[in-house]
Amino acid sequence: MPSISEKSTRPHRHRKIQARVAVVGGGIAGMASAARLAASGCQVVLFEANDYLGGKLNDRHSAGFRFDCGPSLFTLPETLETLFRDCGKDLKDYLQYDKLDLITRYHYGKGNFVDAWADQEKLGVELYDKFNEDPDKVRKYFKRIKWIYNLTTPVFLQKSIHRRLELWSLSNFLRLFALPFAGVFRSLYELNRSAFDKERTAQLFSRVATYNGSDPYRAPGTLALINHVEYGLGTFYPKGGMIAIRDALQKLINDLGVEVRLSTKVDRFHVFQNRIIGVKVDGNRIPFDRVVSAVDIAYAKEYLFSRDLLEPKMKTSDLGMSAMVFHWGIKGTFPQLDLHNLFFSRKYRREFKSLAAKQIPQENTIYLYVSSKLNKSDAPEGHENWFVMVNMPCDQKHDWDKITEITRNAVLSRLSTDLSVNVEELIVDENVMTPLTFEKTTRSYAGALYGPHSNSVFSAFRRYPNKHPRIHGLYFCSGSVHPGGGIPICLHSAQIATRWLMDGLRKSKGKHRSHSSE
Numbered sequence: 001m002p003s004i005s006e007k008s009t010r011p012h013r014h015r016k017i018q019a020r021v022a023v024v025g026g027g028i029a030g031m032a033s034a035a036r037l038a039a040s041g042c043q044v045v046l047f048e049a050n051d052y053l054g055g056k057l058n059d060r061h062s063a064g065f066r067f068d069c070g071p072s073l074f075t076l077p078e079t080l081e082t083l084f085r086d087c088g089k090d091l092k093d094y095l096q097y098d099k100l101d102l103i104t105r106y107h108y109g110k111g112n113f114v115d116a117w118a119d120q121e122k123l124g125v126e127l128y129d130k131f132n133e134d135p136d137k138v139r140k141y142f143k144r145i146k147w148i149y150n151l152t153t154p155v156f157l158q159k160s161i162h163r164r165l166e167l168w169s170l171s172n173f174l175r176l177f178a179l180p181f182a183g184v185f186r187s188l189y190e191l192n193r194s195a196f197d198k199e200r201t202a203q204l205f206s207r208v209a210t211y212n213g214s215d216p217y218r219a220p221g222t223l224a225l226i227n228h229v230e231y232g233l234g235t236f237y238p239k240g241g242m243i244a245i246r247d248a249l250q251k252l253i254n255d256l257g258v259e260v261r262l263s264t265k266v267d268r269f270h271v272f273q274n275r276i277i278g279v280k281v282d283g284n285r286i287p288f289d290r291v292v293s294a295v296d297i298a299y300a301k302e303y304l305f306s307r308d309l310l311e312p313k314m315k316t317s318d319l320g321m322s323a324m325v326f327h328w329g330i331k332g333t334f335p336q337l338d339l340h341n342l343f344f345s346r347k348y349r350r351e352f353k354s355l356a357a358k359q360i361p362q363e364n365t366i367y368l369y370v371s372s373k374l375n376k377s378d379a380p381e382g383h384e385n386w387f388v389m390v391n392m393p394c395d396q397k398h399d400w401d402k403i404t405e406i407t408r409n410a411v412l413s414r415l416s417t418d419l420s421v422n423v424e425e426l427i428v429d430e431n432v433m434t435p436l437t438f439e440k441t442t443r444s445y446a447g448a449l450y451g452p453h454s455n456s457v458f459s460a461f462r463r464y465p466n467k468h469p470r471i472h473g474l475y476f477c478s479g480s481v482h483p484g485g486g487i488p489i490c491l492h493s494a495q496i497a498t499r500w501l502m503d504g505l506r507k508s509k510g511k512h513r514s515h516s517s518e
């Protein structure tokens with residue numbers, strides 16, 4: 001089994017080993033939990049089915065271009081700073097990043113665009129100039145969503161809502177009472193539509209529901225907090241591109257002495273009398289004291305639990321969206337494009353109706369990300385690397401070859417019209433990722449990018465907890481369990497799961513000591 005950490009330094013070798021822990025899955029959440037556990041004195045083995053780490057945070061090189069395969073937007077870098085600090089390291093030694101002045105450029109055809117500036121006052125002026133939106137309403141909106149963020153984050157993102165010890169504090173109790181004022185009983189779109197005069201402003205601020213695979217017309221208004229994350233706290237870009245985040249985490253776990261086993265798929269959790277006792281790999285049982293599952297939860301339910309454990313399977317109707325991503329190496333440069341660009345479909349509501357019915361939208365909203373705008377080495381001189389993403393339902397035995405052909409033509413036609421150029425003639429390198437690609441490369445069930453959707457008021461409570469309710473010693477983190485998807489949220493997930501695990505270890509050691517002293 002290939003290992004990438006043979007030469008790693010093991011700073012905790014002198015300490016007594018707390019426990020032997022297996023982490024299954026080497027995405028963001030898996031690497032973060034492996035780092036936390038190793039820093040807390042556990043002996044950690046991380047199993048990754050692919051021959052590389054990072055999961056969805058991965059890239060591809062072709063014909064002189066570099067393309068990101070997953071995340072493109074980097075927010076809440078403090079979650080990474082906290083991780084490194086908690087592991088006794090300084091993020092600055094591993095990763096550098098810059099704050100972006102312009103968050104997204106929204107294109108409305110014939111060369112018209114709206115720049116969503118990070119500076120809220122400047123954005124207010126832009127929305128007034130382009131949409132005739134009332135700047136006072138923009139100001140009020142930002143105030144309100146900051147309040148929603150401060151109200152909900154400590155309960156729903158930083159803690160487990162399935163662990164009595166963490167949920168039932170007095171301050172959380174008061175926060176739960178305030179929830180009805182935080183838009184939980186209205187959709188994100190409804191909340192935004194009532195906040196602004198103009199439909200286009202509401203649409204612009206509703207789009208963020210898709211950041212966790214949800215539907216702006218059904219997801220609760222609380223998700224407006226994502227706009228506070230973007231406009232209140234900022235968006236960033238790592239030096240060297242998004243892949244630099246993966247590389248920083250990989251170096252961290254190496255420095256902390258995590259043993260990484262690449263190309264090693266875990267076949268089953270090994271459970272005996274409702275207690276995890278290890279994992280099964282290639283027919284062999286490998287004993288561990290604790291296991292952290294950092295894989296897609298729907299996949300884990302389907303494949304990693306043995307039948308006798310009666311783990312209920314997840315319904316595809318509960319899963320959130322997937323995507324189709326085209327990687328186009330483009331000859332030429334486009335000054336009218338920025339790093340992040342968006343072209344709304346002209347039938348936005350209908351797009352989400354189709355997606356909800358797991359059908360292919362007639363017209364897609366197009367997200368176009370050009371990392372070579374900042375990271376020049378991502379494309380040859382005089383070229384750009386286009387990452388073109390559209391929302392798709394997760395796979396339900398769709399004919400993806402046919403859908404790819406139809407979508408490719410529609411996207412090319414839209415971009416060609418809006419950019420006044422024949423885009424197809426400029427493509428010199430091409431690749432496509434469909435929901436099946438995401439399922440195959442990251443083992444995300446049906447290609448759903450963020451696990452279950454957050455389209456209901458109760459979604460947060462229904463997400464899978466970070467510890468198995470019955471099996472002792474089995475913990476969960478990933479973008480598909482509590483608190484949800486996206487890089488910073490996965491980092492919270494890892495923190496919650498490992499805190500629970502370490503608390504459990506201390507508790508069982510305490511019990512053990514008091515028994516032996518009796």
Ligand SMILES: Cc1cc2nc3c(=O)[nH]c(=O)nc-3n(C[C@H](O)[C@H](O)[C@H](O)COP(=O)(O)OP(=O)(O)OC[C@H]3O[C@@H](n4cnc5c(N)ncnc54)[C@H](O)[C@@H]3O)c2cc1C
Pocket residue numbers: 024025026027028029030047048049050053054055056057069070071072073074075264265266267294295296323325389438441442443444449450477478479480484485486487488490
């Ligand atoms: C196209 C796209 C765009 C995105 N855009 C953004 C964005 O702009 N900003 C943002 O913050 N987030 C974004 N995300 C979401 C973000 O990438 C994910 O939420 C996050 O990377 C998920 O990390 P994870 O650790 O939960 O899981 P994954 O990255 O899915 O990793 C799981 C790993 O587990 C491995 N595995 C599975 N089963 C086994 C097994 N049995 N044995 C061993 N290993 C196994 C898999 O091979 C995989 O490597 C995007 C995702 C995609 C796909």
